[in-house]
Amino acid sequence: MAKNKTFVIENIEVENFAAEGKCFARHNGQIIFIEGSNVSPGDRVKLWVNNRKKNYAEANVLELLEPSPLRIEPFCQHFGVCGGCKWQHIPYEKQLDLKWQQVNDQLNRIGKLELPLINPILGSENVQFYRNKLEYTFSNSRWFTREEANKGDDLDKNALGFHVPKRFEKVLPIEKCYLQKDPSNQIRLALRDYANKHQYSYYDHIAHQGFLRNIMIRTSSTGDLMVMIQFAQKNEEAIEGVLNHLQTSFPEITSLNYVLNQKRNDTFYDLEVHTYHGKPFIEERMEDLIFRIGAKSFYQTNSEQAYELYKLTRTYADLTGKELVYDLYTGTGTIANFVARNARKVIGIEYVEDAVADAKINSQVNGITNTEFFAGDMRKFLTQDFITSKGKPDVIITDPPRAGMDEPVTQTILEVAPKRIVYVSCNPATQARDLSLLSAKYNIVEVQPVDMFPHTHHVENIAKLELR
Helix, strand or coil: CCCCCCEEEEEEECCEECHHHCEEEEECCEEEEECCCCCCCCCEEEEEEEEECCCEEEEEEEEEEECCCCCCCCCCCCCCCCCCCCCCCCCHHHHHHHHHHHHHHHHHHCCCCCCCCCCCCECCCCCCCCCCEEEEEEECCECCCHHHHCCCCCCCCCEEEEECCCCCCCEEECCCCCCCCCCHHHHHHHHHHHHHHCCCCECECCCCECCEEEEEEEECCCCCEEEEEEECCCCHHHHHHHHHHHHHHCCCCCEEEEEECCCCCCCCCCCCCEEEEECCEEEEEECCEEEEEECCCCCCCCHHHHHHHHHHHHHHHCCCCCCEEEEECCCCCHHHHHHHHHCCEEEEEECCHHHHHHHHHHHHHCCCCCEEEEECCHHHHCCHHHHHHHCCCCEEEECCCCCCCCHHHHHHHHHHCCCEEEEEECCHHHHHHHHHHHCCCEEEEEEEEECCCCCCCCCEEEEEEEEC
8 A cells, every 4th residue: 555645446345343333354464444334344345545544544435346245224214324323234133243242352452351251242122212312403504415415505404313423513304213212203303393484593503503402302111201402592482482382292291491502512511401391300210219310310321221231230249238339430320229229338429410419319219328429520539538438348330431440540449459340331442441450459250241222333341350
């Protein structure tokens, strides 16, 4: 390959999937990572190599020459353009194999760990309509497919749907999404039609102007339904009209909320959420526990699979009722409250103050009195002074964000040396890095991948560690 030059490979076979769900091929001994979702191992393709690095290159597919025998027909009309569900064209059993292999490769290659046999991945019973939360964006800069763009300038440039990959201002209009059960699609389309009828402006993500910004829809196993709309202009009459239309059209909405967001980003966690109709929360049930979920609350977006994840976490914790448990990155205290009845006490630590407030409420709602929650930066909060005052944990459960644990947190855990650690991760790569550090004192005795997000490359992984 010529350095810093782009060129075309006329015919090459796609070898397999790599990290982050990208496929790769090999050309003249070099790895080529292939962008885009509509490609599969076994495809023969024409590639445009557009970026060459020292150890690899990047390319886009110009033409599918011969489809892989692995392929199946995608079920969604938006596949290949929408940024979600990128593995629809791969059979689900093969998806599970690929995710298991991803966990195995990262723990072995990055962590270089002594591992037990990794358990078979736990697949999701539902592979469509499994999400309990979706967010759709209004934009006055619709993404057009090549066929649509060739039709001229008369097409409506407004869109309500999902951002296309790598284009923050471009939104693909969605007719039917297979991620969330009804009436999610009907609510979105009804809002779109009402906005168009009244000629309300869609948000301009470059000029930061417009009336309608986005909509969040949350469902629950109890039948509760939350809708929250972000408005970017304080037009009280128009806001009232939109909300009243949704309330009367969808009486099943139990929590109807809105936010006035005039900032330059969509984050609303520092803004007031106004409840227009119903309760300011919905409720999710797990065993005999009720969890209240507000507009700002974090809750696993695959409720059924979250239950399986938490059951495994509780099993791996091996609690007898005598243990002091630390639940790090506790979020809204879901795991902490779920295991509390099996422990002497659970202490949860979380950075987001609103999440800690939710965790305390969830303990109160369920009559759980042996939990205590604290808000603060984990690196500064989890100190020897804190542990001296609250007690040395017998078990630590940690469920950090994708970036994993900061090294000072890992070092503190090593110093405290609880007899058991249960590490829940949404990113096996950073988990492997952290487990490598923890292996100075711990043996990994169980590894269990869990698929929370069918048709994506994402995978959760639980590791059980025992103090040597």
